Amino acid sequence: xxxxxxxxxxxxxxxxxxxxxxxxxxxxxxxxxxxxxxxxxxxxxxxxxxxxxxxxxxxxxxxxxxxxxxxxxxxxxxxxxxxxxxxxxxxxxxxxxxxxxxxxxxxxxxxxxxxxxxxxxxxxxxxxxxxxxxxxxxxxxxxxxxxxxxxxxxxxxxxxxxxxxxxxxxxxxxxxxxxxxxxxxxxxxxxxxxxxxxxxxxxxxxxxxxxxxxxxxxxxxxxxxxxxxxxxxxxxxxxxxxxxxxxxxxxxxxxxxxxxxxxxxxxxxxxxxxxxxxxxxxxxxxxxxxxxxxxxxxxxxxxxxxxxxxxxxxxxxxxxxxxxxxxxxxxxxxxxxxxxxxxxxxxxxxxxxxxxxxxxxxxxxxxxxxxxxxxxxxxxxxxxxxxxxxxxxxxxxxxxxxxxxxxxxxxxxx
Amino acid sequence: xxxxxxxxxxxxxxxxxxxxxxxxxxxxxxxxxxxxxxxxxxxxxxxxxxxxxxxxxxxxxxxxxxxxxxxxxxxxxxxxxxxxxxxxxxxxxxxxxxxxxxxxxxxxxxxxxxxxxxxxxxxxxxxxxxxxxxxxxxxxxxxxxxxxxxxxxxxxxxxxxxxxxxxxxxxxxxxxxxxxxxxxxxxxxxxxxxxxxxxxxxxxxxxxxxxxxxxxxxxxxxxxxxxxxxxxxxxxxxxxxxxxxxxxxxxxxxxxxxxxxxxxxxxxxxxxxxxxxxxxxxxxxxx
Amino acid sequence: xxxxxxxxxxxxxxxxxxxxxxxxxxxxxxxxxxxxxxxxxxxxxxxxxxxxxxxxxxxxxxxxxxxxxxxxxxxxxxxxxxxxxxxxxxxxxxxxxxxxxxxxxxxxxxxxxxxxxxxxxxxxxxxxxxxxxxxxxxxxxxxxxxxxxxxxxxxxxxxxxxxxxxxxxxxxxxxxxxxxxxxxxxxxxxxxxxxxxxxxxxxxxxxxxxxxxxxxxxxxxxxxxxxxxxxxxxxxxxxxxxxxxxxxxxxxxxxxxxxxxxx
Numbered sequence: 025x026x027x028x029x030x031x032x033x034x035x036x037x038x039x040x041x042x043x044x045x046x047x048x049x050x051x052x053x054x055x056x057x058x059x060x061x062x063x064x065x066x067x068x069x070x071x072x073x074x075x076x077x078x079x080x081x082x083x084x085x086x087x088x089x090x091x092x093x094x095x096x097x098x099x100x101x102x103x104x105x106x107x108x109x110x111x112x113x114x115x116x117x118x119x120x121x122x123x124x125x126x127x128x129x130x131x132x133x134x135x136x137x138x139x140x141x142x143x144x145x146x147x148x149x150x151x152x153x154x155x156x157x158x159x160x161x162x163x164x165x166x167x168x169x170x171x172x173x174x175x176x177x178x179x180x181x182x183x184x185x186x187x188x189x190x191x192x193x194x195x196x197x198x199x200x201x202x203x204x205x206x207x208x209x210x211x212x213x214x215x216x217x218x219x220x221x222x223x224x225x226x227x228x229x230x231x232x233x234x235x236x237x238x239x240x241x242x243x244x245x246x247x248x249x250x251x252x253x254x255x256x257x258x259x260x261x262x263x264x265x266x267x268x269x270x271x272x273x274x275x276x277x278x279x280x281x282x283x284x285x286x287x288x289x290x291x292x293x294x295x296x297x298x299x300x301x302x303x304x305x306x307x308x309x310x311x312x313x314x315x316x317x318x319x320x321x322x323x324x325x326x327x328x329x330x331x332x333x334x335x336x337x338x339x340x341x342x343x344x345x346x347x348x349x350x351x352x353x354x355x356x357x358x359x360x361x362x363x364x365x366x367x368x369x370x371x372x373x374x375x376x377x378x379x380x381x382x383x384x385x386x387x388x389x390x391x392x393x394x395x396x397x398x399x400x401x402x403x404x405x406x407x408x409x410x411x412x413x414x415x416x417x418x419x420x421x422x423x424x425x426x427x428x429x430x431x432x433x434x435x436x437x438x
Numbered sequence: 439x440x441x442x443x444x445x446x447x448x449x450x451x452x453x454x455x456x457x458x459x460x461x462x463x464x465x466x467x468x469x470x471x472x473x474x475x476x477x478x479x480x481x482x483x484x485x486x487x488x489x490x491x492x493x494x495x496x497x498x499x500x501x502x503x504x505x506x507x508x509x510x511x512x513x514x515x516x517x518x519x520x521x522x523x524x525x526x527x528x529x530x531x532x533x534x535x536x537x538x539x540x541x542x543x544x545x546x547x548x549x550x551x552x553x554x555x556x557x558x559x560x561x562x563x564x565x566x567x568x569x570x571x572x573x574x575x576x577x578x579x580x581x582x583x584x585x586x587x588x589x590x591x592x593x594x595x596x597x598x599x600x601x602x603x604x605x606x607x608x609x610x611x612x613x614x615x616x617x618x619x620x621x622x623x624x625x626x627x628x629x630x631x632x633x634x635x636x637x638x639x640x641x642x643x644x645x646x647x648x649x650x651x652x653x654x655x656x657x658x659x660x661x662x663x664x665x666x667x668x669x670x671x672x673x674x675x676x677x678x679x680x681x682x683x684x685x686x687x688x689x690x691x692x693x694x695x696x697x698x699x700x701x702x703x704x705x706x707x708x709x710x711x712x713x714x715x716x717x718x719x720x721x722x723x724x725x
Numbered sequence: 726x727x728x729x730x731x732x733x734x735x736x737x738x739x740x741x742x743x744x745x746x747x748x749x750x751x752x753x754x755x756x757x758x759x760x761x762x763x764x765x766x767x768x769x770x771x772x773x774x775x776x777x778x779x780x781x782x783x784x785x786x787x788x789x790x791x792x793x794x795x796x797x798x799x800x801x802x803x804x805x806x807x808x809x810x811x812x813x814x815x816x817x818x819x820x821x822x823x824x825x826x827x828x829x830x831x832x833x834x835x836x837x838x839x840x841x842x843x844x845x846x847x848x849x850x851x852x853x854x855x856x857x858x859x860x861x862x863x864x865x866x867x868x869x870x871x872x873x874x875x876x877x878x879x880x881x882x883x884x885x886x887x888x889x890x891x892x893x894x895x896x897x898x899x900x901x902x903x904x905x906x907x908x909x910x911x912x913x914x915x916x917x918x919x920x921x922x923x924x925x926x927x928x929x930x931x932x933x934x935x936x937x938x939x940x941x942x943x944x945x946x947x948x949x950x951x952x953x954x955x956x957x958x959x960x961x962x963x964x965x966x967x968x969x970x971x972x973x974x975x976x977x978x979x980x981x982x983x984x985x986x987x988x
Contacts, residue, residue: 099479121478267563401692412676449807464837548964557740647870703833710828
């Protein structure tokens with residue numbers, strides 16, 4: 025039987041417990057996320073349900089604006105988010121600023137769950153500074169009907185030589201095989217890299233040295249410019265302009281080697297009337313290689329700046345996005361990109377057949393060889409300049425390569 | 439008490455205070471930035487003029503300088519003459535509905551640059567570009583790649599900007615013309631002067647202050663040309679539309695070379711100030 | 726002469742017209758070269774307000790631009806008057822130094838200014854935009870040129886003889902005469918602040934404070950899903966305040982002139 029004193033103490037203790045419990049339940053951390061893909065309606069609610077103590081406030085910006093703004097905040101040491109979405113190829117430059125958080129110890133156990141060639145892209149000198157979310161691997165989008173009409177059986181196409189042969193047949197009907205993007209400095213260089221990467225090529229070694237005597241690079245440059253200047257199967261066009269979409273609609277280009285997200289994001293919505301005519305196939309094999317592999321057009325990496333005060337919460341969010349099956353499937357579902365997290369790739373979602381194309385898009389994704397990005401913006405600018413001159417017929421592929429090697433040595437010291 | 443000597447200082451004080459905080463301080467900081475060696479985004483040591491020398495030794499800097507100067511001279515000559523012409527015509531007493539015309543001519547500069555770029559993409563397209571179609575209708579050669587040809591791209595940019603800016607500057611010049619009292623015109627008409635000589639000897643001199651303002655403003659802004667060539671051609675093809683500002687942006691934000699970026703901007707500043715002084719001398723600024 | 730003016734109308738207006746007509750097109754028709762959509766759809770307009778923060782962006786821009794014009798007119802015209810009509814020690818030096826700063830590209834000063842703004846807690850506020858925009862060196866230069874041309878010294882001296890104080894001169898003599906100049910200044914400052922992109926991009930963080938250019942940029946943030954139709958609607962609507970300001974200021978031109986300076 026409790027005395028009145030005990031009762032009072034009991035009540036006080038119970039009250040104290042309730043208050044502590046209530047405040048623990050209500051205390052939540054809010055992290056800011058800078059994104060160019062809007063997560064507000066998809067991944068964030070799912071995450072907040074799983075982790076009630078963390079709220080995510082999202083700020084959506086254009087990708088290049090985001091990089092500019094993020095860089096300024098890194099230089100200023102303040103004023104930025106807790107998590108930022110960056111483009112994979114520019115991630116190495118950001119790692120070299122030294123202003124990102126080293127998360128090696130927290131995530132090194134996850135190495136085996138991620139695609140190895142991509143896992144190397146988030147490391148600098150053996151330390152890990154971010155987590156890869158997704159990649160946009162290359163596939164070939166093509167007009168089944170146009171190829172058939174010109175006498176090519178696409179099932180028989182195996183190598184890029186076969187591809188060019190098909191292009192020559194299309195040419196007799198006045199149709200181009202593929203677009204080549206200008207200005208090279210921005211997208212054309214990226215397109216070239218997509219093809220070069222698929223061939224297992226690299227500009228730099230793992231340690232950031234520009235590869236000397238790179239016959240593969242010279243040969244691929246030659247191959248690339250030959251598409252237009254020798255075989256005449258490609259035409260240059262400005263990327264993502266209304267004129268470009270028109271050419272796809274009106275059948276001026278019969279195929280488009282590009283990332284796997286295009287089908288869902290641009291081809292199907294812009295050309296509903298061509299359903300069933302557009303199809304997709306994996307990248308073809310380079311003749312000197314044993315099997316076909318694909319390159320990546322781009323990819324996303326998430327990172328935590330070192331000035332963030334909420335690193336634990338930020339890391340929890342990043343881990344949810346990048347290292348869970350739910351995160352990976354959501355990402356693919358809403359954004360059309362391929363998650364780098366291997367267990368997520370095994371989810372049945374990636375076996376679904378796309379109604380517009382009549383095929384499963386994800387089946388067309390091939391293994392990705394390793395690739396090393398260093399000082400990528402400047403490298404692409406240097407490459408772009410050489411591509412311009414190459415396509416204008418002013419230099420040879422060999423000269424383009426030596427020019428590039430010289431400039432990279434002088435300006436980047438690599 | 440508030441006599442003539444003190445009052446001007448009081449009047450410029452508020453402007454100077456805010457100006458000092460938001461403009462001057464950062465300028466000194468960034469000058470210091472240009473004199474340091476940078477490793478990515480961290481300053482690692484004072485190196486004096488090294489960044490400036492690296493910039494001057496870079497062939498691309500000279501390309502950018504050449505392109506920028508070409509643009510400034512050609513674009514301003516075309517655009518300002520055009521703007522003056524428009525302003526004079528609208529100001530003419532023979533024209534009614536001037537307000538409507540002025541408003542319509544002002545529209546281009548109200549449109550967001552993104553949309554303008556989009557529209558000019560359509561105009562300058564190769565196959566379905568409106569400009570080429572128009573030329574085709576006139577039976578002129580029309581397979582031009584306006585934005586892909588190094589010889590044409592800068593002209594395409596000039597065209598876009600002339601379209602955008604003429605109406606805007608003509609509004610300034612119109613205001614300047616309106617400030618000239620009508621009595622002066624009456625007087626010269628009574629003296630029997632022709633309209634052309636009236637314009638040359640009376641109107642233009644009285645318009646000088648506003649004209650000088652417009653020329654300097656447009657020159658300084660066009661020297662810093664960035665948006666149009668960046669959005670349409672990213673400085674290409676073959677660096678034919680590479681301007682100094684694009685060169686700066688690339689080094690500071692894309693290549694992570696903050697020291698070089700700062701050095702470029704102060705070289706630009708020097709050039710702009712020198713040319714402004716030159717302009718002012720030529721037009722003999724008088725109070 | 727009218728022919729020329731009308732041709733110019735076509736020249737300047739065509740893209741504007743195209744923007745309006747695209748804003749009314751259904752999605753599939755955007756890339757087709759049609760002069761007018763087959764069936765104008767107003768749901769693009771509805772969508773813009775419902776699916777985006779457009780009304781917030783508009784309000785933001787209105788606050789920033791009105792603030793800039795209000796503050797800027799005071800700062801620029803008073804300082805411009807001082808430089809135009811007074812002689813004082815260091816005048817030319819100060820004037821040309823101020824003007825020289827406009828020759829300094831904003832890309833280089835953005836980092837130090839960013840630090841200042843963060844430290845003074847102005848980041849992500851409207852003040853971070855209004856204050857720098859209103860101390861516009863060109864605005865001050867404009868007023869100085871205008872006042873130099875439009876206000877004769879004789880007028881000022883006459884008023885001084887009448888016993889007017891220096892401050893009184895400013896409000897009672899100069900101000901009425903320079904109204905057209907103020908109108909142009911207002912247009913200039915409004916346009917400069919309304920269409921500014923890089924500065925607000927760096928200074929603002931909260932999405933609901935974004936000004937219109939930033940907000941519209943989020944519509945093409947995802948390169949794979951550019952909402953062209955919404956973009957056109959937003960761009961068109963954002964020209965309207967600008968046009969209103971312009972038209973309204975034109976009134977001041979005319980009324981300012983009928984009063985005249987030489988009485």
